[in-house]
Amino acid sequence: MVVKVHGPTFTAATRRVLACLIEKGIDYEIVPLDLLNRAHKDPEYLKLQPFGVVPVIEDGDFTLYESRAILRYYAEKYKSEGTELLGKTVEERGVVEQWLEVEGQNYHPPIDTLIVHLKVFPKMGVPADMKLVEESEEKLAKVLDIYEERLSKSKYLAGDFFSLADLSHLPATEYLVNDIGKDYMIRDRKHVSAWWDDISSRPSWKKVLQL
Amino acid sequence: MMKTTSYTLHFYIRSISSNILNFLFVVSSSIQFSLTMTLKVYGIGFSTCTARVLTCLNEKEVEYELVPVNLGVGEHKKPAFLAKQPFGQIPVLEDEDLTLFESRAITAYVSHKYKDNGVDLVRFGNIKEAGLVSVWIEVESQQYNPAITPIVSQLYIIPMRGGSTDHAAVEAAAEKFGKVLDVYEARLTTSKYLAGDFYSLADLTHLPYTYYLMKSEWASLINSRPHVKAWWEDISSRPAFTKVAENMTLAG
Numbered sequence: 001m002v003v004k005v006h007g008p009t010f011t012a013a014t015r016r017v018l019a020c021l022i023e024k025g026i027d028y029e030i031v032p033l034d035l036l037n038r039a040h041k042d043p044e045y046l047k048l049q050p051f052g053v054v055p056v057i058e059d060g061d062f063t064l065y066e067s068r069a070i071l072r073y074y075a076e077k078y079k080s081e082g083t084e085l086l087g088k089t090v091e092e093r094g095v096v097e098q099w100l101e102v103e104g105q106n107y108h109p110p111i112d113t114l115i116v117h118l119k120v121f122p123k124m125g126v127p128a129d130m131k132l133v134e135e136s137e138e139k140l141a142k143v144l145d146i147y148e149e150r151l152s153k154s155k156y157l158a159g160d161f162f163s164l165a166d167l168s169h170l171p172a173t174e175y176l177v178n179d180i181g182k183d184y185m186i187r188d189r190k191h192v193s194a195w196w197d198d199i200s201s202r203p204s205w206k207k208v209l210q211l
Numbered sequence: 212m213m214k215t216t217s218y219t220l221h222f223y224i225r226s227i228s229s230n231i232l233n234f235l236f237v238v239s240s241s242i243q244f245s246l247t248m249t250l251k252v253y254g255i256g257f258s259t260c261t262a263r264v265l266t267c268l269n270e271k272e273v274e275y276e277l278v279p280v281n282l283g284v285g286e287h288k289k290p291a292f293l294a295k296q297p298f299g300q301i302p303v304l305e306d307e308d309l310t311l312f313e314s315r316a317i318t319a320y321v322s323h324k325y326k327d328n329g330v331d332l333v334r335f336g337n338i339k340e341a342g343l344v345s346v347w348i349e350v351e352s353q354q355y356n357p358a359i360t361p362i363v364s365q366l367y368i369i370p371m372r373g374g375s376t377d378h379a380a381v382e383a384a385a386e387k388f389g390k391v392l393d394v395y396e397a398r399l400t401t402s403k404y405l406a407g408d409f410y411s412l413a414d415l416t417h418l419p420y421t422y423y424l425m426k427s428e429w430a431s432l433i434n435s436r437p438h439v440k441a442w443w444e445d446i447s448s449r450p451a452f453t454k455v456a457e458n459m460t461l462a463g
Binding site: 102104149150 | 312313316324339345346349357394
């Protein structure tokens with residue numbers, strides 16, 4: 001059964017899902033969505049995803065949305081296939097959940113603001129709020145200092161194994177490093193930089209960037 | 212004859228002592244086991260995220276000890292606490308040698324580890340139901356929480372810290388929150404609880420911030436939507452939560 005992924009391949013949340021499906025060796029089909037023409041606010045799309053955001057997946061007659069929920073679903077469903085993304089024990093899974101929550105609650109908000117104001121708004125001809133950009137950069141720097149400390153003791157975020165927690169960071173960090181000129185935030189932190197080089201060189205991520 | 216008897220007696224005494232010793236070992240192991248088994252939650256009763264964890268532990272019927280963190284003196288920003296939680300936030304869970312933070316990670320861990328205890332909050336064994344629970348936990352994280360937090364923060368948390376409420380910010384937030392609630396109203400028209408016709412971690416995770424909202428005039432946002440209102444009345448009357456709500460005193 002092929003999983004249909006509704007969403008443009010360039011958005012962070014869609015890429016997060018695709019990276020997971022590729023790591024687990026799950027067949028997928030991309031159904032592109034034209035965000036510029038507000039396809040995500042179209043009534044037919046809202047039946048699938050009532051909040052009008054991307055992505056949404058259709059797996060037969062089963063629909064799921066929120067990228068981090070999709071991640072957990074497939075990592076659990078295909079636990080014995082592809083890369084193990086949830087750790088091996090209940091305790092390891094707890095630590096994976098912890099860093100996945102850190103990504104969702106502490107990393108995502110400031111980095112998303114930077115991406116929206118420095119990449120998306122210019123494309124739309126909307127002026128960036130530079131005060132908000134500055135505040136978000138400061139917040140993100142504090143979060144990255146904590147990551148630097150963590151990654152000095154542990155190869156990956158949840159331990160010495162790659163997991164959903166690391167994977168979830170790939171899309172936004174890719175934009176930070178290679179698109180909005182803030183790569184210094186990663187490169188100035190030795191362990192964060194090594195971690196970034198490691199996770200972004202995974203074949204799954206390279207594949208996502210080609211889609 | 213004497214030698215045999217003394218040997219038998221000696222053997223008999225040895226076997227009794229060894230049984231006694233075994234008994235004492237088993238008893239002391241049980242005591243040790245139950246002593247080390249009590250989970251510790253570092254947090255404070257009125258904190259929303261602490262309440263989320265405590266409600267989950269209650270639903271799972273798991274014993275715990277609440278270790279207060281003195282926010283007033285900045286205990287959560289001091290080195291001893293930062294060693295447990297580098298972001299300086301409550302709550303933190305200690306389960307033997309595992310330390311976990313982020314309330315939604317703690318509740319996920321507790322729900323999985325104690326899957327055979329109390330209420331099945333994550334629909335263990337039914338992958339699709341579990342998937343839907345995950346969806347609505349993420350919706351709370353990414354849609355509901357960012358919309359409701361500014362209201363609760365402006366009305367109760369900022370004043371507690373000595374600041375004053377920005378009413379314009381509250382009104383702007385209330386408008387956004389109303390739009391999110393419209394989606395919830397539509398969802399709860401087709402389903403008794405968020406993930407289906409069963410109470411789950413998805414519903415539980417909404418309790419703490421909504422509890423504080425309901426203490427304000429903005430309770431109207433919930434009360435004006437009949438299915439959301441019915442859902443709120445149901446989930447907030449569960450004993451696992453009402454016990455926790457007794458200590459949620461930020462709103463007076």
